[in-house]
Each structure stands twice: as C-alpha cells, then as structure tokens.
Amino acid sequence: MIFMKMVQVGFSYPGQKKPLLNDINFSIHKEGITALTGPNGVGKTTLSKLMVGILAPSTGHITLKGQNMSSMALAQIGRLVGYVFQNPEKQLFCPTVSEEIGFGLQNLELPEHEVQRLVKENLAYFELEHLAQNFPLQLSEGEKRRLAIAAVLVLEPELLVLDEPTTGLDAYRKHLLGECLLKLVASKRGVFMISHDSNFIDRYASRILILENGRLKENGC
Numbered sequence: 001m002i003f004m005k006m007v008q009v010g011f012s013y014p015g016q017k018k019p020l021l022n023d024i025n026f027s028i029h030k031e032g033i034t035a036l037t038g039p040n041g042v043g044k045t046t047l048s049k050l051m052v053g054i055l056a057p058s059t060g061h062i063t064l065k066g067q068n069m070s071s072m073a074l075a076q077i078g079r080l081v082g083y084v085f086q087n088p089e090k091q092l093f094c095p096t097v098s099e100e101i102g103f104g105l106q107n108l109e110l111p112e113h114e115v116q117r118l119v120k121e122n123l124a125y126f127e128l129e130h131l132a133q134n135f136p137l138q139l140s141e142g143e144k145r146r147l148a149i150a151a152v153l154v155l156e157p158e159l160l161v162l163d164e165p166t167t168g169l170d171a172y173r174k175h176l177l178g179e180c181l182l183k184l185v186a187s188k189r190g191v192f193m194i195s196h197d198s199n200f201i202d203r204y205a206s207r208i209l210i211l212e213n214g215r216l217k218e219n220g221c
C-alpha cells in the first residue's frame with residue numbers, strides 16, 4: 001500500500017516569482033531508506049516540510065494513507081510521520097534530557113512505568129544516560145542531534161523524516177544511527193532522509209532521489 005503520495009506538487013514561498021518546487025510526483029511505500037539529495041538551496045528542506053504538513057503545497061496535493069493531507073490536523077499527521085529538523089534546537093524545549101524523550105510519550109497517555117522504561121532504553125541506546133538531568137540546549141551539537149532523534153524515534157512513527165541527520169555525528173554515532181534506521185526498516189517502518197553525506201547514503205539508502213531545478217529525479221536517471 002502506498003503510504004504517502006505527492007501528485008503534481010508545486011511550491012513557492014510568498015513573493016517568489018519562480019516556483020521553488022515544480023510538478024513533484026513520488027510515492028513512498030514505507031520500505032527501506034529513501035535518501036533525498038541535491039544542491040544547497042534547491043528546496044529539500046521545503047519538500048520535507050510539505051511531507052509533514054508544516055507547509056502546504058501551492059499546487060497539486062499530498063495523500064497520507066490515502067487521505068488528502070490538507071484535510072488532516074497536524075497532530076494526526078504527526079502520529080504517522082515523525083520529523084527531525086536540520087537544526088535540532090528547533091525541537092528541544094524541555095528542562096532535562098529525560099523529559100525531552102518522555103514528552104511525546106506522556107502525551108500518548110502511556111502508563112508512567114512504561115514511559116520510564118522507554119526513556120531509559122533510549123537514553124542507553126543513544127548514550128545519553130550520563131546527561132539525563134542536563135538542560136538539552138547546553139548539550140554539544142552531536143548530543144543535541146542524538147537527543148532530537150531519540151525524542152522522535154521513541155514515538156515509533158510509521159515514517160521517519162530526517163533532515164541532514166548525520167551532521168555533527170562522529171563515525172561511531174553515524175554507525176549507531178544507521179543501524180537504528182535499519183532496525184526501523186526491519187520493523188516495517190519507512191525512513192526518508194535528506195543528506196549530503198554520500199558515504200552514509202551509499203551505505204544505508206535503498207533508494208536515492210535527487211532534487212534539481214525544482215524537479216525530482218530518481219537515482220539520477
């Protein structure tokens with residue numbers, strides 16, 4: 001079943017004479033890891049924001065599980081599609097690292113012991129245990145990114161959208177992230193990542209999309 005579909009999607013920011021995105025058509029089946037790459041400023045982040053409903057298409061439409069996204073509330077989209085921003089600071093707002101990971105779980109009204117179990121598990125997996133009581137905005141860049149990813153992953157979205165997830169990560173943490181994404185895929189969840197990191201893309205992506213001059217190409221064809 002098609003999970004997400006973009007049909008003739010175009011997008012311009014207010015005041016732009018030429019559309020940034022033009023006639024974008026593609027489907028995501030939640031299988032494997034899809035990478036989106038392309039030159040700086042071409043509209044990759046904009047495309048990812050359309051995928052999670054932060055922006056709406058100027059023309060065309062996007063469906064999510066067969067439903068037009070324009071008729072869905074952001075919270076409804078957010079339960080299906082998780083988004084990790086290019087700049088992790090945009091999504092960190094809790095007083096401690098532990099609370100940041102637990103925040104979304106609290107909103108799901110899970111029992112407290114289950115919330116604490118999942119928080120502990122993710123603190124350990126992302127090697128943030130020693131920082132559990134620290135203020136998120138005072139972490140290093142790589143630690144902030146690991147925390148932002150942990151806080152979204154813990155909610156087990158069906159599709160995870162990540163914007164430049166390897167920025168600021170050392171080789172070992174990139175490896176951990178890649179293995180974590182493969183685990184998600186093995187549990188029938190989809191991953192869509194924007195990246196310029198060609199080594200990471202070659203190692204983990206099963207599908208490569210390239211955005212150039214407002215249009216999308218698959219595998220450079």
Ligand SMILES: Nc1ncnc2c1ncn2[C@@H]1O[C@H](COP(=O)(O)OP(=O)(O)OP(=O)(O)O)[C@@H](O)[C@H]1O
Nearest residue numbers: 013014020038039040041042043044045046047086
């Ligand atoms: N809110 C906004 N209002 C107006 N223009 C914007 C806005 N956000 C982004 N842009 C412009 O849209 C273009 C595409 O930006 P976007 O961040 O989507 O590109 P990108 O491909 O992700 O770039 P990079 O690889 O550098 O991260 C840029 O020229 C940017 O300046």
